Amino acid sequence: MPELRRRTLLSAIGVTAAAGSVATSQATVAHAADGGREAPYESEVRSLLSRMTLEEKLGQLQQLPWAYDLNPGSGSTKEVEDAARSGRLGSVLSIFGARTTNALQKLAVEESRLGIPLLFGLDVIHGFWTNFPIPLAQAAAFDPDVARSDAEVSAKEARSNGVHWTFAPMMDVTHEPRWGRIAEGNGEDPCLTSRLAAAKVEGYQGSGYRTKDRLAACAKHFVAYGGAEGGRDYNTVDVSESRLRNLYLPPFKAALDAGVATVMASFNTISGVPAHGNAHTLTGILKKEWGFEGMVVSDWTGVQELIAHGFAEDGADAARLALNAGVDMEMTSTNLLTNGRKLLRSGKITEKRIDDAVARVLGLKYALGLFDDPYVDESAAITEPSANARKAARAAAARSMVLLKNDAGVLPLSRSVGSLAVVGPFADSADLLGTWVVPASAEKFPAVKILDAVKRAAPDAKVTYARGVDPEGADTGGIDEAVAAAKAADVTVVVVGEPTAMSGEASARSDISLPGAQEKLVTAIAATGKPFVVVLVNGRPLTIGDWLERAPAVLEAWHPGTEAGNAVADVLFGAVNPGGKLPVSFPRTVGQIPIHYNHESTGRPYDANNKYTSKYLDLPPTPQFPFGFGLSYTTFDLGTPKLSRANVPAGALRKGDTVEVSVSVRNTGDHTGDEVVQLYVRDVAASITQPVRRLRGFKRVTLDAGRSATVRFPLGAEDLGFWTNDPNGEFRLEEGTFKLYVGTSSTADAELTLTVT
Structure with missing residues (x-):
């Protein structure tokens, strides 16, 4: 049956598979290589x-x-x-x-x-x-x-x-x-x-x-x-x-x-x-x-x-x-x-x-x-999470968290802290698994609670808990108890966010701020003047209200899964140095949507000094937090990026040639930590308007204090070209100037110029 045999197609422009031609799958490689013998199981299926x-x-x-x-x-x-x-x-x-x-x-x-x-x-x-x-x-x-x-x-x-x-x-x-x-x-x-x-x-x-x-x-x-x-x-x-x-x-x-x-x-x-x-x-x-x-x-x-x-x-x-x-x-x-x-x-x-x-x-x-x-x-049959599976889930959850703010080094918390208040509707909650969970697993193996994990992480501390508000309710009657706990503690951890049911299939929201009275809880804790940390548990980007300016530290924990509490505690107390980056832009308000880094330009791009450019009158043109953004407990410095060749023939790229962008990254702080080096590309002028930036490479590196490494990114035709509007599929690499940006978020400003001739 010829329908069972994989077709091997060649790109019309002759670029490599990664640049848009069709590559054969694992099952087909053997068939293609052996001169046309039957694909695996073809005779059995036909029979x-x-x-x-x-x-x-x-x-x-x-x-x-x-x-x-x-x-x-x-x-x-x-x-x-x-x-x-x-x-x-x-x-x-x-x-x-x-x-x-x-x-x-x-x-x-x-x-x-x-x-x-x-x-x-x-x-x-x-x-x-x-x-x-x-x-x-x-x-x-x-x-x-x-x-x-x-x-x-x-x-x-x-x-x-x-x-x-x-x-x-x-x-x-x-x-x-x-x-x-x-x-x-x-x-x-x-x-x-x-x-x-x-x-x-x-x-x-x-x-x-x-x-x-x-x-x-x-x-x-x-x-x-x-x-x-x-x-x-x-x-x-x-x-x-x-x-x-x-x-x-x-x-x-x-x-x-x-x-x-x-x-x-x-x-x-x-x-x-x-x-x-x-x-x-x-x-x-x-x-x-x-x-x-x-x-x-x-x-x-x-x-x-x-x-x-x-x-x-x-x-x-x-x-x-x-x-x-x-x-x-x-x-x-x-x-x-x-x-x-x-x-x-x-x-x-x-x-x-x-x-x-x-x-x-x-x-x-x-x-x-x-x-x-x-x-x-x-x-x-495996009937429960193994110790190794829990270990992997815990590591994955901590590795996925993004530090959005950390003024005055509030984080990491000291394990020898004298007293802690842990407040918020998700502090003592197991509703941290997130959408699309097998119902039996949620019932049998609920998420580790953040409150419990904090107590274990700081065993000598006096830990006080107050719910404050419900996840979605408007009742603020419990805020006074949470405020009292915060005033009596050395530092407070406020755990707020979305219930699992608010994200996933059939769970669109027209308002993506913190539900119910949660923002009022954060504002009340801020008014105490005591140090505090906000932990967000959510299944989507949120619009973060005015409380952001008053919160010394904000950790995006998402819905972290089975080992949620332990992973959050690992990051809060510095057992894990956060190194995650945002895979999606966080809008300032719903009215700003869509707000994404890889948008196309207009004939009148934003200009603060010109009213008649693309913008809102009442908002900055940027998101609250951009794609690729994330902080660490240490600091990093990127060197001047280098390009292996500033000029390259288009024909060479189409035949699989590449150019290389390299940059050194150094841990300039006092702690071992992770940095994600990112490479973005812009085609300055093309026959179809291109995004202002496109991510074309990223590398997460772990460095001890004072250590450095060199990160290298190859760029080929697939990274510089684009698909046209031809319904039959045409991938095109055009001659011209390309701007390359290297940095640690989509706002990277270290710039290189590549000319394709």
């Missing part, structure tokens, strides 16, 4: 397909939901069980547990005609039993190893419990902090998101997901979901081809190059065409241009929703449009299974396309080893 009825084929394209903790035979599971027995079911989602999955798998393998095993999927987003910090927090580490560590631990725990497939990583770049699902992604930059997406795919899948400690990954949501208008989930996205390819698509290409097994379609429209029915993106770009031969799954009822979009007339029409566009498996709704025979008979879908979709599903099952060993060892 099985030849024995399948149409109903069995359509069944393989159907995924039905489970209910997490139900067991087969409970009564409410009858639909799934009957479908498994009859061989008319390909996959089940939201199911886990070695005993449960084995029991359901047995129905499919031992009672159906062909014994085709089921594929079990679950939203393992940032942990299974052991929850790591939310993905947005992981991005703040500016360290792909953090994402990789999460995926490795998650895969081991989940696979031992019968899960084969995770619906992660999410790689939706967004400029919209009101969007709840910003918590699930990596922020506003495609370069950072691409690096993390590849790392997470590698962590989940390893060198092959056939082993019992790995999962098949899923790149989602394809594509442009992060551009939802107004930040409202599931909303419209109207996007040009160039922005689609330059902003939203690069992380997906990086995931494919890392060998990602599956891709999930997104809920949104893309310039008027719903993603689930978008042949241009799902087939034209993903399957033909990029040569992806893995499986595309719909999102929950995404095929059915083509009707609500006004794109399909009924279920049969929705099934036709989705399958022909490139969706291979339908999640939850059953339009293809119900209408497939009728659609085939009428010629609206083809047997060739059905076989292609089924082959992709079966190929994944073979790659997972399910035909050889469909069950899991119930005695080997």
